[in-house]
Amino acid sequence: MPTEKAEAIVLRTTDYSDTSRIVALFTDQFGRISALAKGGRRLKSSFENSLDLLADCQIVFISKSSGLDLLTSSQLIGRFRPQPNDLNCLYAGYYVAELLLGLTEEYDPHPNLFQVTRETLSEFSQAGLVARAVLRFELAMLREIGQLPDFEVCMNCGSLLEGAKPSGFLLAESGLLCASCSGPDWRGPVMHGGTLRVLQMLSQEEGEVWRNLVLIPQQFREGRQLTTLSISHILGKQPKSLKLLMLSVG
Amino acid sequence: MPKPVEPAHHPYGPKVGALVERLASLPGIGGKTAERLAQHLLDCPKTEALAFARAITDVRAAVHPCPECFNLTENDLCDICRDPRREKHLVCIVEQPRDLLSLEATGIFPGLYHVLGGRISPLNGVGPDDLNLDALVKRVRDRGIQEVVMATNPNLEGDGTALYITNLLAEQPVKITRLARGIATGSVLEFANREMLADALRGRQAF
Numbered sequence A: 001m002p003t004e005k006a007e008a009i010v011l012r013t014t015d016y017s018d019t020s021r022i023v024a025l026f027t028d029q030f031g032r033i034s035a036l037a038k039g040g041r042r043l044k045s046s047f048e049n050s051l052d053l054l055a056d057c058q059i060v061f062i063s064k065s066s067g068l069d070l071l072t073s074s075q076l077i078g079r080f081r082p083q084p085n086d087l088n089c090l091y092a093g094y095y096v097a098e099l100l101l102g103l104t105e106e107y108d109p110h111p112n113l114f115q116v117t118r119e120t121l122s123e124f125s126q127a128g129l130v131a132r133a134v135l136r137f138e139l140a141m142l143r144e145i146g147q148l149p150d151f152e153v154c155m156n157c158g159s160l161l162e163g164a165k166p167s168g169f170l171l172a173e174s175g176l177l178c179a180s181c182s183g184p185d186w187r188g189p190v191m192h193g194g195t196l197r198v199l200q201m202l203s204q205e206e207g208e209v210w211r212n213l214v215l216i217p218q219q220f221r222e223g224r225q226l227t228t229l230s231i232s233h234i235l236g237k238q239p240k241s242l243k244l245l246m247l248s249v250g
Numbered sequence B: 001m002p003k004p005v006e007p008a009h010h011p012y013g014p015k016v017g018a019l020v021e022r023l024a025s026l027p028g029i030g031g032k033t034a035e036r037l038a039q040h041l042l043d044c045p046k047t048e049a050l051a052f053a054r055a056i057t058d059v060r061a062a063v064h065p066c067p068e069c070f071n072l073t074e075n076d077l078c079d080i081c082r083d084p085r086r087e088k089h090l091v092c093i094v095e096q097p098r099d100l101l102s103l104e105a106t107g108i109f110p111g112l113y114h115v116l117g118g119r120i121s122p123l124n125g126v127g128p129d130d131l132n133l134d135a136l137v138k139r140v141r142d143r144g145i146q147e148v149v150m151a152t153n154p155n156l157e158g159d160g161t162a163l164y165i166t167n168l169l170a171e172q173p174v175k176i177t178r179l180a181r182g183i184a185t186g187s188v189l190e191f192a193n194r195e196m197l198a199d200a201l202r203g204r205q206a207f
Helices: A087-103 A111-125 A130-144 A193-202 A217-235 B014-024 B031-043 B046-062 B097-106 B133-142 B156-168 B194-202
Strands: A003-016 A020-027 A031-037 A056-062 A069-078 A167-170 A175-177 B087-094 B111-115 B147-150 B175-178
Touching: A003 A031, A003 A069, A003 A087, A003 A111, A020 A056, A020 A111, A087 A111, A087 A130, A087 A217, A087 B156, A111 A130, A130 A193, A130 A217, A167 A217, A193 A217, B014 B031, B031 B046, B087 B097, B087 B133, B097 B111, B111 B133, B133 B156, B147 B156
Parallel strands: A031 A069, B087 B111, B087 B147, B147 B175
Antiparallel strands: A003 A020, A003 A056, A020 A031, A056 A069, A167 A175
16 A cells, blocks of 8 residues: 655545545546545644645545545645635636546546646636636646547548638537538537637647637637537536536626 | 445344444444444343434424524524524524534624525535525515624635625625634644634734
8 A cells, every 4th residue: 555645636525424534636646536534624633724625735645456545644735715705716616626526537647637727726816817717727628538629620521620611519529520511501519710729729738828818709609618518418417516607708 | 345235135134224224324324333333222222222213203303493593493493593682683604503503612602693504515516595595685684683704614615605695795784704713722823834824914903
């Protein structure tokens, strides 16, 4: 039973017995883990009150071959502090936690997604644009789980998607169809060329281009339609916290 | 971990199996403890076991939420709401009746309470509609409440719930306060963590 160290973001805590807690954590090296924090509800424990939702912590845990891991200590790196008096930033944080819980597997590491999660939560804490940060996180999540559509090429004929004509989004295949392949009778969601370019830039793994990206309402609406439909399709239901979230640009 | 025995296939019969299953559904009770408790109920005098069963039946029949504050009571109104010495214009909001008991144990709060019945936690499927919020707004509006003290748990979801309520009461002429945060009495500054000290500095008060 090896002892491991990791940086982790708290995704969920559930009270267990009078003094303990079961914690779901998203770690940088191990992906999502579930661990028992014995004494985690006590004021004085080796967890220093760090096991709060979305808190960023340095943890030590014992990895178990079956059942829950055992969390032995946790130190707070930073608490998630949404913008004061802004419930939407708080709900956006809940949404991030819900997606990480629902769309990642235990012990499936996603170091890039961990970094994007940190940046996204930090964006919710500052005066950043929440709607853009949520969209970027959703795209990063879809990329990590292999469900991000190719924004440049038609999934059917392989031709480049033309900017002038809207492309059809085929949800079941998580891909885009050019105007010829989707045909004039296409009734599914459509994405305009500008939207595809914006989504392409937002979904880039590296760089800071996305921070200066200005989305017009149509691009944001179409982008959110793509991500929401994809995520709900994969989860088999609409995320619960999405109902509370009010996102818009412009 | 051994596979739990199906109630119908329990070695002592399905009735014992059903009892073990019920006991194991209680918080903090696992299969082995449930077996031990069931064994105790079979071993102890019959009158004791029946008294235990009757206590459960009685408590479920008699105890209900107070219609005013949602604390648990056996009467029409809970003891706190009926107490004429309580300040009627001061209301403290708590998540659970257990939190109310902890605050009451201090013996220094002179006002009334309002039990929410949880906190907003979308990840656990609890939304604003699941809490006793309509009754709170009505109470503040109709009973001339002058101060509401937020005593939700000092964590992200507790603070989020307090913020939601603050927005909900924004149009009411009521002062909204929250419990102080910071260093515990009897501790030493040297060993207080950064967050506690920051909270204490932010919430410093006139000496």
